[in-house]
Amino acid sequence: MILAQAFQRFVLDLDGVVWTGDQPVPGAPETIRSLREAGKRLAFVTNNSSETPESYAKKLAEVGAEGEESEIVTSADAVARLMAAKIPALRGRMAYLIGGPGLIERVTDAGVRLSDGADPSECSIVLVGWDRELTYEKLRIATLAIRAGAMFVASNADATYPAPDGLWPGCGAIVAALRTSTGVEPMIAGKPQPLMLEVAQERVGGAPALMIGDRIDTDVMAAQAVGWPSALVLTGATGVPELAVAPAWPDFLLRGLADVLVDLPHPQIRAASGPDLPAIAQLLHDGGLQAGAARERLGRTIVAEVDRKVIATATWEPVDGAALLRSVAVAPVVRGTGTGLLVTAAVLRHMARSGVKVAYLVTIDAEGFFKRCGFRTIPREELPAAVAGHRQITRECPSTAPVMRLVLPEAQ
16 A cells, blocks of 8 residues: 555654654655645644744755645644633733743734743743743743642643654653642643644645654544544654554554655554464464464464465563563565564564563574664673573574563553
8 A cells, every 4th residue: 555645635743754853854855745746735733832833834945845834733723722712811811931932922823921930920821832941940930820820731741852862851841840840730732632633634624634643642642533544653752662552553654754655565463363373384484483383372473464464473472571572574575664563563562461571582684673673682691591591592593693672661
């Protein structure tokens, strides 16, 4: 399936999908241009309220993607819509604001007056967005205002922000500090709340769009809230380990935005059953892996299938409270399509739901692939005794084969 042909409307997150920091995600600008040339309707949605639509349109142009202000929806738009719906007599109210120019512009356009913080008790609203110039003084003023009775409104609760050098503290980190200091839960305007996608649908019109984002807890869950299909890219805040413990799954998994232009299998994931054993054995044989104990591990085996044909499999074994990932195999014709990442995430999900926190594996020639899945190579002496003594480690693989470990993140 080529997603660019299957859908007419696309709503794209920005951070982690189109760019990370100031750097474009490889292939993303070219993909956006291709979608435009094909006549697709586009909107861009971001929980980052720090910049204005004008700034985001300019940044899209700078990275070679082009964009109109009218295509940009930020969480500041959602804040304005939320306040209009929930706060009576909004115009003229005094607010204390933590955030950037995008949030300032949108709320002042809505008639809200902004306090300098000299008297926190005069504020009836505290507005919080992502603020790279956050200070203790800003937190102090916001805390006093909320404790004095001001309504607490946040543009989003994203814990992190994807940057080129890793994940930075996001708006959610600021929100968490204020939640702790006040004991008050904020009203959240941005994703996963549906407001932003409702605005985006007004921009693209017509039937539901394909929502493409880099976070499960915002992008995918927002899409599900409004009944849209969703695709997750692995170029931002979510990797295979985070997907494994996520509260929801996307309809499609993409290595990057450019995958919407590629004919990919997009298989369905399910638990294996007895009739799958011949196909599993063939996959393992084609991958140079042993298939002798496939039946014994059937209850812990995952398969990916397209048109009722099994194209990938993976399984695991419990070992003294940990797990040994085994038998990850993908049909030769679909290798390099992201299917291996998907089936690995699915089997890790199965482990996590069984209470496993740490997974190990041994590989002969797929060390690079498993690093992409979040595993890290470790010295053999760091293996727990029960894992080190497992027959796959001691008998089935060469003593020189790399061993790897993954500590699963906490469930979201």
